[in-house]
Amino acid sequence: MNDKVLVEMHDVRQHFPVRKAGGRKAVLYAVNGIDLTIFPGETLGLVGESGCGKSTLGKCVLGLHKLSGGQILFENNDISTLKGEALKTFRRKVQLIFQDPSSSLNPRRRAEEILTDPFAIHGLLTPDERRTRIRELCDMVGLSQNYLGRYAHEMSGGQKQRIGIARAIALHPQLIVCDEPVSALDVSIQAQVINLLQDLQQQLGMTYVFISHNLSVVEHCCQRIGVMYLGRIVELASSEELYREPLHPYTQALISAIPTIGENTGNRITLSGDLPSPTSPPPGCTFHTRCPYAADRCREEIPELTEKAPGHFAACHYAGEAGK
Amino acid sequence: METLLEIKKLNVAFQYGKSSTQVISDLSLTVNPNERLGIVGESGSGKSVTSLAVMRLLPEKAVEISGEILFKGQDILKLSESEMQAVRGNRISMIFQEPMTSLNPIHTCGRQIAESVMLHSNATRKEAHIRALELLEQCGIPSPEQRMREYPHQLSGGMRQRIMIAIALACDPELLIADEPTTALDVTIQAQILELMKSLRKDRNMGIIMITHDLGIVYDFCDRVVVVYTGEVVESAPVTKLFSEPLHPYTEGLIGALPRLGTRTDRLEAVEGMVPDAGNMPLGCHFSPRCKYASERCGQEHPKLITLRDGRQVRCFQAEERLG
Numbered sequence: 352m353n354d355k356v357l358v359e360m361h362d363v364r365q366h367f368p369v370r371k372a373g374g375r376k377a378v379l380y381a382v383n384g385i386d387l388t389i390f391p392g393e394t395l396g397l398v399g400e401s402g403c404g405k406s407t408l409g410k411c412v413l414g415l416h417k418l419s420g421g422q423i424l425f426e427n428n429d430i431s432t433l434k435g436e437a438l439k440t441f442r443r444k445v446q447l448i449f450q451d452p453s454s455s456l457n458p459r460r461r462a463e464e465i466l467t468d469p470f471a472i473h474g475l476l477t478p479d480e481r482r483t484r485i486r487e488l489c490d491m492v493g494l495s496q497n498y499l500g501r502y503a504h505e506m507s508g509g510q511k512q513r514i515g516i517a518r519a520i521a522l523h524p525q526l527i528v529c530d531e532p533v534s535a536l537d538v539s540i541q542a543q544v545i546n547l548l549q550d551l552q553q554q555l556g557m558t559y560v561f562i563s564h565n566l567s568v569v570e571h572c573c574q575r576i577g578v579m580y581l582g583r584i585v586e587l588a589s590s591e592e593l594y595r596e597p598l599h600p601y602t603q604a605l606i607s608a609i610p611t612i613g614e615n616t617g618n619r620i621t622l623s624g625d626l627p628s629p630t631s632p633p634p635g636c637t638f639h640t641r642c643p644y645a646a647d648r649c650r651e652e653i654p655e656l657t658e659k660a661p662g663h664f665a666a667c668h669y670a671g672e673a674g675k
Numbered sequence: 676m677e678t679l680l681e682i683k684k685l686n687v688a689f690q691y692g693k694s695s696t697q698v699i700s701d702l703s704l705t706v707n708p709n710e711r712l713g714i715v716g717e718s719g720s721g722k723s724v725t726s727l728a729v730m731r732l733l734p735e736k737a738v739e740i741s742g743e744i745l746f747k748g749q750d751i752l753k754l755s756e757s758e759m760q761a762v763r764g765n766r767i768s769m770i771f772q773e774p775m776t777s778l779n780p781i782h783t784c785g786r787q788i789a790e791s792v793m794l795h796s797n798a799t800r801k802e803a804h805i806r807a808l809e810l811l812e813q814c815g816i817p818s819p820e821q822r823m824r825e826y827p828h829q830l831s832g833g834m835r836q837r838i839m840i841a842i843a844l845a846c847d848p849e850l851l852i853a854d855e856p857t858t859a860l861d862v863t864i865q866a867q868i869l870e871l872m873k874s875l876r877k878d879r880n881m882g883i884i885m886i887t888h889d890l891g892i893v894y895d896f897c898d899r900v901v902v903v904y905t906g907e908v909v910e911s912a913p914v915t916k917l918f919s920e921p922l923h924p925y926t927e928g929l930i931g932a933l934p935r936l937g938t939r940t941d942r943l944e945a946v947e948g949m950v951p952d953a954g955n956m957p958l959g960c961h962f963s964p965r966c967k968y969a970s971e972r973c974g975q976e977h978p979k980l981i982t983l984r985d986g987r988q989v990r991c992f993q994a995e996e997r998l999g
Contacts (some may be wrong), residue, residue, distance in 0.1 A: 566862070607866075608866035612935065
């Protein structure tokens with residue numbers, strides 16, 4: 352890993368005003384105090400269940416939300432202060448790949464038009480150069496050039512996702528946020544797209560933030576993984592370490608909940624209850640309502656994310672002790 | 676032992692405009708009492724259509740249906756609509772993927788459970804209410820009295836799926852068909868639902884057909900698996916055999932394409948290409964264009980499903996030759 356830092360997040364908070372049933376105002380704490388560093392060239396995984404704030408955090412990194420608190424530095428510049436030309440340059444450096452390839456491609460435009468957009472928006476290349484570049488992109492993502500004349504509905508899920516990937520890499524970004532890039536695809540296609548993303552990363556030296564609810568996919572793709580629960584990171588470690596020795600009870604439960612081939616599920620940890628609402632997160636450790644080891648201290652005191660072993664962080668008062 | 680369900684050479688074709696497309700061809704399978712059969716396949720493989728055929732709920736565009744579906748020796752396809760109503764929801768029940776769209780948003784959960792009890796027995800409203808409460812308790816729903824009065828939108832995804840299960844179990848069915856019951860749920864909730872289904876089956880002695888694209892769930896939940904591809908059975912085997920010694924290249928591909936926790940590989944073995952269009956089936960073996968073992972014969976001749984001595988079935992020339 353490099354000592355250089357690409358993105359630095361300090362106490363990032365993203366709160367949304369919502370209305371509950373009956374019109375009462377409430378605040379949804381989507382991301383609630385996250386400190387995280389992204390190093391160039393790595394793939395950082397964010398994993399968690401729906402509503403844990405992983406997608407919101409991804410969008411914060413791209414500068415798509417006005418933060419409610421905290422700061423995000425991209426190459427040492429605070430992204431909230433970027434304006435004009437500087438903002439445009441930042442936008443070229445960061446890109447997004449979406450979950451659902453059907454709804455992220457305009458149904459009324461052909462693939463070629465969709466792929467022209469990045470160049471048109473940033474006023475790059477001549478029309479001829481654009482055409483050549485688009486064909487290059489097609490080769491890179493393994494899509495036949497015949498598809499350029501097609502509309503989204505004329506392509507399969509895997510092909511549409513390849514267009515989405517081609518669009519994201521068109522301007523040589525440094526950072527791509529992949530938000531559930533393979534969740535909507537069939538297993539056999541999933542593997543193709545994962546391999547493609549890894550090949551492109553090697554070729555182009557990009558950094559990925561890989562968001563997924565699927566821990567096996569994240570473990571396969573990423574060097575480091577952050578496990579999120581109710582807007583916070585509860586554990587952060589290298590993917591080998593996280594799987595070999597999960598310290599947080601939530602991570603332990605998450606790993607054991609995945610039905611895996613060739614594994615006896617006899618001693619599975621089944622969490623009781625549902626994810627609490629992010630509009631009223633429980634006091635103390637947000638996980639205490641479902642944690643099998645919760646003690647009095649957990650109900651009152653919020654555990655900080657601290658380094659328990661070199662490079663292995665966990666936010667739990669009893670990290671590593673619980674469950675042994 | 677009498678088989679619970681036997682599907683013999685089921686064929687279903689859908690009509691699109693003037694042309695019709697074969698979605699299921701010559702599909703045969705059996706479910707024994709108390710057995711958990713998994714049907715695995717990718718989207719468009721015909722796994723859901725098979726389950727709808729058993730429930731006699733195929734859409735109107737399903738014009739050509741032939742073959743036999745024997746439920747305890749009685750051909751379901753020959754029953755009249757009123758006879759079918761005595762079977763559907765009563766002796767064979769179904770759980771659908773998306774609990775939000777399968778529950779009625781304008782009725783309370785209690786009423787929807789009680790409704791199916793009253794529909795299939797002579798229970799009075801009061802008796803049905805008591806039965807509904809019992810069912811909710813069995814499905815592990817906390818404070819069932821209160822949940823009875825609530826509407827589907829007030830519940831979380833996991834709770835809604837429990838309500839669906841309660842409705843499906845209302846009449847003590849002999850066969851339960853679960854069509855991707857946990858796909859819309861988070862992993863920790865999925866683990867809860869799978870545990871619940873396991874324990875409910877033990878108490879009730881019913882057969883379950885689990886339709887899924889997730890091989891992990893199959894390994895965890897099922898006794899026997901049928902792998903379908905383009906509307907055909909390509910392999911059928913007991914779970915442990917299927918994973919330790921897959922016979923069909925497609926099964927092998929699906930298993931290889933799956934990222935697995937704890938076993939680090941640099942690259943996933945993707946199955947190249949994609950599922951062919953139903954209207955544009957390749958000549959010969961349907962999997963041959965994607966198969967890394969395909970020979971000339973595979974591209975010309977359509978393999979038959981053969982049964983091995985140990986009862987496993989496979990549709991592949993290569994396997995045939997290999998196993999004599």
